[in-house]
Amino acid sequence: MLQSSAELRPTNTRPATRDVRLLPKTHLHLHFTGSMRPGTLLELADKYGVHLPDALSGGEPPQLRATDERGWFRFQRLYDIARSCLREPEDIQRLVREAAEEDVRDGSRWLEIQVDPTSYAPRLGGLIPALEVILDAVDKASRETGLGIRVLVAANRMKHPLDARTLARLAVRYADRGVIGFGLSNDERRGFARDFDRAFAIARDGGLLAAPHGGELAGPGSVRDCLDDLEASRIGHGVRAAEDSRLLERLAERGVTCEVCPSSNVALGVYDKPEDVPLRALFDSGVPMALGADDPLLFGSRLADQYELARAVHRFTDGELAELARQSVRGSAAPSPVRDVMLADIDAWLAADGAGPQNR
Structure with missing residues (x-):
């Protein structure tokens, strides 16, 4: 059962600030190529002459805004260029190992990485060999x-x-x-969810x-389509559901976890500022969330x-952050x-004294 935000707020006036990297959590929204370290991309590009x-290559996240088709095309083009640097099984192994190392450093205990193997099939010997290379790297x-x-698989x-x-x-x-x-x-603005129902x-x-x-990129209607036409048990992103109170109620009642990626929402122009991302609206409505990084390489x-x-x-x-971590665990496989x-271990993190040097 989800706890109310009032129950999670401490009674004292000075909130504890425990290290969120020590908070056990799961990572349910991470794309394959987008998980790459920038330095790894530079090395692979040099290796293959890309x-x-x-x-x-500038060392800073690119300036992106994908709320129109031109902006989305630019985002996809950058992603495709990065993906073209993954050509051998050892490249796949390196990417997955480094993504795992980054997650462990951030306190993740469980990662569900998302991949379309057809994107890697031409260089890895076909669709089935590509997926097997990926699964071997994951293992x-x-x-x-x-x-x-x-x-x-997406x-x-x-x-x-x-x-x-x-x-x-x-x-x-x-x-x-x-x-x-x-x-x-x-x-998600292209086509209809129902086309993929089979x-x-x-x-x-x-x-x-x-x-x-x-x-x-699309509004609350796209969330409803995922629920009605695809019988989704989780929604990738889902933040636009905050624009429809009845939809929020439905997500909360059904316990459908939204994989919310605040930094990417701002980077892609879905929201102008971090404070505009409706984390509080979803949380207070009882919608379970799993925070995700989406594509760290680009964001x-x-x-x-x-x-x-x-x-x-x-x-x-800290109590609410612990509840977010619990929700990510419950929404995982x-x-x-x-x-x-x-x-x-989440309970143990919360029970620990959070009064570190930064609070004194």
Whole structure:
């Protein structure tokens, strides 16, 4: 059961500020290429002779605004250039290992990384070999770092729905190798969610969770479409649901977790300022959230930074941050024993004395 914001706020006037990097949490919204370290991109581009535009080689996150088609095209072009630097299995292994290391550093105990294997198939020997290379890299990185890692296979809504069905069948086939869900990404303003209903039915029938993108570039209607047409159990982003109080009630009643990525919402121009992201509205409405970094390569911040933003900009107390972490755990596909340990460790984080040097 979700706790009310009033119950989570401390009674004293000086809130504790525990280290959010020590707060156990899960990471449910991280795209594959977008998880790359900037330095790794520079090295791989040099290795393969790929010319990077200034936006990717300047050492700072690019200036993006994707609320119109031209801006979204620029964002996708930068992403595609970065992806073109992943050409060999060892590149895939390096990316996943480094993404896992970054997550561990940020206090993540469980990562569900999202990937469309068709994007990597041309250089990795085909669709099935590409997914197997990715899953092998995930298994190796998980063993080396101790981080639980699973894969969410995502279809591209800019492609034909038949392609999505092929991916859904492939995802189900590899459910015993670490695929736990099926998603739908790219510009949600294009096409209709219902065009992909058969693909999601295949995935759900195969035991995978449904986690399409919605409610980011498009309004609350796109969230409703994900619920009605795709029977989503999680929503990638979902922040625009805050514009519809009845939709918020529905998400809360059904316990549908929204994978909210505050930094990327601002970077892409969905909201002008960090304080405009409706974290508080969703939280106070009882909508479960899992904060995510989306594409750190392009947005410049990782998982713990999202919790810091919730604290610094939206005035979330440590109790509320702990509840956000619990919600991320409950919304994950982690096995029950793993969840139980994480939830107990979240309680231990909150029970610890938060009065560090920064409070004195």
